[in-house]
Amino acid sequence: MKKIKSLLLLMLTMTLIFSQVPVVSAAEPIDEVRDLIEHYYVEEVPPSILSKPSIKEIADELDPYSVYMTKKEADRFTNMINQQLTGIGVVLEEHVQGVKIIQSIPNGPADQAGLRAGDIITYVNGKSLSGESVQTAASYISGEADTSVSINFLQQETGLTLTKMIIRKKISLQNVETEWLGGNIGYIRLNSFSMDAAEQLQKAIKTMGSAKGFIFDLRNNGGGYVSAAQEVSGLFPNVELAFQLRERNQEPEVSVALKQDIQFLKPVHTLVNKNSASAAEMVSASIKEQNGAVLYGQKTYGKGSMQSLFILNDDSMLKLTTAKFYSPKGNEINHIGITPNVVTEIGEELAAAHKDHLMKLYSNYKEMPALSEVPTTKDFTITMNINMNWDTAKTENIQLIHLGGGEKEFTLQKLDDRKIKVIPKEPLLSKGKYMLIIHPNWKSKNNQTMKLGNYMEIGVK
Known part of the structure; x- marks a missing residue:
């Protein structure tokens, strides 16, 4: 058996961590597996389980995260950990009906075909995934680049069962x-x-x-x-x-x-x-x-x-819960x-x-009454209590921030000595949330500077 130097911690499809483990030698992989389970499995395992005739049958009696993989499955698994994939671009977890998508890689083949996080893949090329491990399911879904695979999935949003023919691609994920x-x-x-x-x-x-x-x-x-x-x-x-x-x-x-x-x-x-x-x-x-x-x-x-990951004599792999x-x-x-x-x-x-960060940064500013259900084409009129020198009203003294996103560009329009209008250059996002922040840098006609900044929360229809 080959040594793997790190212990791994995973949620079904994902990741790994190694720690030094002793080398155990045996003639057949199933004997290696029995020995490894006896020495390292997180709980005592009865002889009735260890005596089962195949590695898969033994592993099926352990926890859901202990899985036996062929060399081919193991290679795909480690590539997945290192964010190098050939397939449809999904991250999976086990589900009673098949495998559940926990992430559909943006602009990957699955994402472009309409598969989203929460959807459940039930069949691959006509083969049911019910009761299969993620590693096994991944071996069916993966394949050579530019080949096609038929995916049946239960769509979370609609409850409908759909079928898509998807072309596999090489996918190199950006980790950060x-x-x-x-x-x-x-x-x-x-x-x-x-x-x-x-x-x-x-x-x-x-x-x-x-x-x-x-x-x-x-x-x-x-x-x-x-x-x-x-x-x-x-x-x-x-x-x-x-x-x-x-x-x-x-x-x-x-x-x-x-x-x-x-x-x-x-x-x-x-x-x-x-x-x-x-x-x-x-x-x-x-x-x-x-x-x-x-x-x-x-x-x-x-x-x-x-x-922990253990590579066996035939280069297959046992992923075993050890702690x-x-x-x-x-x-x-x-x-x-x-x-x-x-x-x-x-x-x-x-x-x-994002909102809490901004509120902490401007905790000494005055909160104005929030606006809700505003149209996407909304303009915002700011009214002051004294006559203003609007020549000091620069756009950099106002921020219109999309919460969870960037800043919106806008123009300023003077209405009278006390009123000025903020006009976004593009429509606001439907259902979006924004914060309008006015920094205390403007001056009145008698050269008084604003004493306090202001902010307002905005919700869009």
């Missing part, structure tokens, strides 16, 4: 994505806890060095390497401990956060949802308990178990998940986190 949000807030998304996740995140933080705050997005992140979770926890200055591991018949072991050279030195709001799992939950638990960041979203998946992990303080995660500090409606996480 960045964007500037209105108000100089840096948005950073991590898709997988790959081995170089912390390195990539440090580059992103450095690039956004002028940010007044950060939003760190772990939504739909299914996990990754345990070492990566330790390193990512070390991006938060307040976080000293990463997680707690409990192996069979061993005392709990608390692992420290591995401090990084570049850290989040401005306030961080972290986004999670029901598909944030495994290593993503490790980091979420540690930063919540140690005030490293404020969590926004919905309760996480609740996968608190860790898997359970808990928060640094020992709070259970498995089947429970992590409840955010700020619970939001699905899809509202980013806007809520």
Whole structure:
């Protein structure tokens, strides 16, 4: 049996983490598997299970995350972890009816065919996926580039069962994505806890060095390497401990956060949802308990178990649950998940986190009455209580910020000595949420400067 140097932590399809394991030699893979389970499985396994005649039958009696893979399946699995895929571009988890999509890669073949997160793939080329592992399902869905595959799926939004013929493509995923949000807030998304996740995140933080705050997005992140979770926890200055591991018949072991050279030195709001799992939950638990960041979203998946990868004599692979992990303080995660500090409606996480950043930045400003159900073509009239010198009214003294997005461009139109109109250059987004911020830099006709800034929340029809 070949050595794999790291222990892995995964939510079904995703990621991995290795730790040194002894080499065990046996003539047949099934004997290796029995020996590995006896020595390393997180719980005692009765002889009645170990005596079953095939590896698959033995693995089927263990937990859902312990899976036997052929060499071909194992190769696809490790490529998936490293964000190198040939297929239709979906991240999956097991479901009683087949496999559930937790992420449809933007502009990938599945996304272009209309498959979305929450949809359930039930058949591939006419073969039912009910009761199949994610790894097995992925082996059916994957294939050579430019070949086609027939996908039957249950559409979450409509409840309809649809069939699509999709052309497989080579997909190289961008693991860290960045964007500037209105108000100089840096948005950073991590898709997988790959081995170089912390390195990539440090580059992103450095690039956004002028940010007044950060939003760190772990939504739909299914996990990754345990070492990566330790390193990512070390991006938060307040976080000293990463997680707690409990192996069979061993005392709990608390692992420290591995401090990084570049850290989040401005306030961080972290986004999670029901598909944030495994290593993503490790980091979420540690930063919540140690005030490293404020969590926004919905309760996480609740996968608190860790898997080790063992390559067998014939180059097939056993993914075996070898430990359970808990928060640094020992709070259970498995089947429970992590409840955010700020619970939001699905899809509202980013806007809520962005809004709170802005409100903290301008906490000394006066809040004006909010506007709701405004038309997408709405203009905004600002009325002052004294006559103004509108020559000092520059556009840079006003911000119209799309919450969860960027700043809207606008023009200013003087109406009279006390009124000025803000006219967006493009229509507002339907159902969008905005914040209009007026900075105290204008002057009156008698040369008095505004004493206080103002802001207003806006909701669009």
